Amino acid sequence: MDDLVIDAELPADHAAVDEVVRRAFAKEPKVADMVAAIRVSPRYRAGFALVARADDRVVGYVMLSGTDLVDDAGNRREILTLTPLAVAPEYEGRGIGSALVRAAVEEADRRGEPLVVLEGSPRFYGRLGFTFAPAHGIALELPDWAPPEAAQVYLLSGYDPLVRGRVEYPPEIAALAG
Ligand SMILES: CC(C)(COP(=O)(O)OP(=O)(O)OC[C@H]1O[C@@H](n2cnc3c(N)ncnc32)[C@H](O)[C@@H]1OP(=O)(O)O)[C@@H](O)C(=O)NCCC(=O)NCCS
Numbered sequence: 144m145d146d147l148v149i150d151a152e153l154p155a156d157h158a159a160v161d162e163v164v165r166r167a168f169a170k171e172p173k174v175a176d177m178v179a180a181i182r183v184s185p186r187y188r189a190g191f192a193l194v195a196r197a198d199d200r201v202v203g204y205v206m207l208s209g210t211d212l213v214d215d216a217g218n219r220r221e222i223l224t225l226t227p228l229a230v231a232p233e234y235e236g237r238g239i240g241s242a243l244v245r246a247a248v249e250e251a252d253r254r255g256e257p258l259v260v261l262e263g264s265p266r267f268y269g270r271l272g273f274t275f276a277p278a279h280g281i282a283l284e285l286p287d288w289a290p291p292e293a294a295q296v297y298l299l300s301g302y303d304p305l306v307r308g309r310v311e312y313p314p315e316i317a318a319l320a321g
Contacts, residue, residue: 144197144237144238144239144242146197146198147195147196147197147239147242148195148196148197149193149194149195149196149242149243149246150193150194150196151189151190151191151192151193151194152192152193152194152204156194156201157179157182159194159200159201160178160194160201160204161175161178161179162201163201163202163203163204163229163230163231164178164204164227164229166231166232167227167229167230167231167232168227168229171319173318173319174227174229174319176318177226177227177315177316177318177319178204178206178227180315180318181206181208181313181315181316184208184313184315185209186208186209186210186313186315186316187208187209188207188208188209188223190250191206191207191208191223191247191250191251192204192205192206192207192208193205193206193243193246193247193250195230195239195242195243197234197239201231202230202231202234202239203228203229203230203231203234203239203240203242203243204227204228204229204243205225205227205228205229205243205244205246205247206225206226206227207223207224207225207247207250207251207259208223208224208226208315208316209221209222209223209224209313210222210223210224210260210310210311210312210313210316211310211311211312211313212281212306212307212308212309212310212311213308213309213311214307214308214309215308218308219311220306222256222257222258222259222260222306222310223251223256223258223259223260224259224260224261224310224312224316225244225247225259225260225261225263226261226262226316226319228240228243228244228263230243240267241270241271244268244271245271247259248271248272248297248299251297251299252299252300252301255301256299256301257298257299257301257302257303257306258279258281258296258297258298258299258302258306259296259297259299260276260281260283260294260295260296260297260310261273261295261296262283262285262286262289262293262294262295263293263295264293265292265293265295268295269295271297272297273295273296273297274295274296274297274298275292275294275295275296276294276295276296277291277294279296279298279304279307280304280307280308281294281296281307281308281310282294282308282309282310283310284309284310286320
């Protein structure tokens with residue numbers, strides 16, 4: 144994609160983002176609802192919700208937002224989780240999804256975050272540098288249908304092995320499973 148530009152979403156993009164997410168997740172309208180709910184929650188991180196623009200329109204979207212990591216002693220810290228990743232169906236297979244994930248991870252690295260967690264296909268995200276989260280002491284509670292390998296983490300340059308524990312989603316994300 145020659146004219147692909149990735150940058151932070153602006154309020155003016157919200158309607159177009161909503162449409163892309165609804166079309167990418169046609170059978171899961173709750174995903175677009177989640178995006179709207181996170182935006183107005185304390186978990187939203189400005190600059191971590193990115194749009195892919197091409198042909199003068201929004202063609203893809205990725206959001207990193209805050210979630211809790213709770214260690215064995217009950218200590219809680221906020222880390223970033225990647226959800227959702229969406230590409231308009233007619234733009235799939237052109238590298239846009241991968242470019243959005245790379246841009247989001249780079250931004251997290253620049254801002255000194257230790258890691259990014261997600262649930263998703265190990266085939267897709269493994270190519271982009273994600274690895275099996277439990278191998279690094281990070282536990283994610285997955286939906287029944289997801290294989291254990293879906294729990295993944297990207298270790299950034301600010302990673303510290305002491306950053307471990309159980310991921311506890313805020314209500315905006317937990318609502319997806321409900
Ligand atoms: C998944 C998605 C974001 C990929 O975007 P994309 O721009 O097509 O991705 P890229 O062009 O960078 O990469 C394409 C590769 O991803 C693979 N891929 C696409 N969807 C996949 C999925 N759900 N699981 C595993 N691999 C997938 C393609 O087969 C292709 O692999 P290939 O290069 O070996 O042929 C896009 O298909 C989409 O929005 N899907 C619907 C929503 C969704 O499932 N989001 C991900 C949930 S976290």
